[in-house]
Amino acid sequence: MARPRQRESGKWEIGLRHPSLPGGRKYFSFDTEAEAISYGEQWKLMKLAGVAPPDELLKPASPANSKNLGFIVRQWANSGLAAPSQHSVLGSLIAEVGSVPLADVTYAWIAQYVQRLKVKNNLAPNSIRHRIQALGRSIDEHLRNNPEVVFVNPVRLLPKGYSTYSALDQKLTEAAGKKVKEDVSRDRRLFPGEQEKIVAALSGFQREDRERGLMLLGGNALLTMFLLIVYSGLRLREAYTLTRGQIDFDAKVIRVRSSKQWRGKVVFRDVPMRPEVHRALQSYLSTRRLLPAANLFPFMDEDEGLTLTTVTARLSSRYLIAFTYAGCEGLHEHDLRHEATCRWLELRDATGNWMFRLEEVNRIMGWSSNSTMAQRYASFRGADLAQRMWATSEAAPEARAVAT
Numbered sequence: 001m002a003r004p005r006q007r008e009s010g011k012w013e014i015g016l017r018h019p020s021l022p023g024g025r026k027y028f029s030f031d032t033e034a035e036a037i038s039y040g041e042q043w044k045l046m047k048l049a050g051v052a053p054p055d056e057l058l059k060p061a062s063p064a065n066s067k068n069l070g071f072i073v074r075q076w077a078n079s080g081l082a083a084p085s086q087h088s089v090l091g092s093l094i095a096e097v098g099s100v101p102l103a104d105v106t107y108a109w110i111a112q113y114v115q116r117l118k119v120k121n122n123l124a125p126n127s128i129r130h131r132i133q134a135l136g137r138s139i140d141e142h143l144r145n146n147p148e149v150v151f152v153n154p155v156r157l158l159p160k161g162y163s164t165y166s167a168l169d170q171k172l173t174e175a176a177g178k179k180v181k182e183d184v185s186r187d188r189r190l191f192p193g194e195q196e197k198i199v200a201a202l203s204g205f206q207r208e209d210r211e212r213g214l215m216l217l218g219g220n221a222l223l224t225m226f227l228l229i230v231y232s233g234l235r236l237r238e239a240y241t242l243t244r245g246q247i248d249f250d251a252k253v254i255r256v257r258s259s260k261q262w263r264g265k266v267v268f269r270d271v272p273m274r275p276e277v278h279r280a281l282q283s284y285l286s287t288r289r290l291l292p293a294a295n296l297f298p299f300m301d302e303d304e305g306l307t308l309t310t311v312t313a314r315l316s317s318r319y320l321i322a323f324t325y326a327g328c329e330g331l332h333e334h335d336l337r338h339e340a341t342c343r344w345l346e347l348r349d350a351t352g353n354w355m356f357r358l359e360e361v362n363r364i365m366g367w368s369s370n371s372t373m374a375q376r377y378a379s380f381r382g383a384d385l386a387q388r389m390w391a392t393s394e395a396a397p398e399a400r401a402v403a404t
Contacts, residue, residue: 004036009104012036016043070098076138089134107154119172124181125163188335197326216318221297224284231276233340245292341377
């Protein structure tokens, strides 16, 4: 008699043979090893007695019901509906749970899988959500294409906050010698004087404690793109894929192709050109002559066959080097988009009123009109708010003294 084995799902599986079975063998699953062994003994006695297996075992299983998660996840990955950024997560799912049959994917199983992602894999809550959401979409797509399958997607039953480490998860993680992970919320803004230090570093300024200044590839293109991003809020990919024809100095507008679209959709938005950006781009273009279709910045032309992912990684690394050289610890390139959002929200006109409404800031940054992203990106420092309040309070007595 075959010996049972424990599967990735935690259940025990045993393969039993009989010439009348489809393929000569059928696998049965049980919650415990003892149950699997007991059923195998009963099957052996039934076979020795010449008793035929039940009719329901002689019928081939429904193809849709017999699929494992690897097949289902691959279907979703090849459907054209999965976002490109989701493909690496789908690959991880196939490696981790690809052999698990759909019939075994219960709420208890999905809860155990989430706990394994915390304790064994030690993933951050955001990474866990990416895994589970991708799995949920894969199962949903399989059920839509196979309406005869009666199955409740257990991913949809998970409670809110399932990816956060519970008290039990924390104990198990610490007992395994690992660190409890939390979501990291980025709210890093430029401190006073940091922008000037970064401009100096990208301009070749040499620190007294260093033998030489920075010699990063790109020349004044890196400096110009830094000023463009920090004053306009363009995403890194949106900035380095700009062409000369997308810069309109007369209208003082940059026509930006959004980098957040997929399925072949192309969307542009007009970003107003602040005076700082206008001056930086004019100074930059005075050093080179470009045709309208030419790339504004040279980073995509450094080598042949460069992918967008490679260029993004290169530029992120170069800016990190520049920020570290300038003494701006903990600053990343994407933090500049947070800084730009705050600058748009804080911008005032000549009368002291707010220059742009929230809907207008959303449009500038490439978010939908009813998006809450502006609130998420708005990293207002308490020290700045206090200084603004006290400046108003201290000016009031002076105004009253003049009036008297």
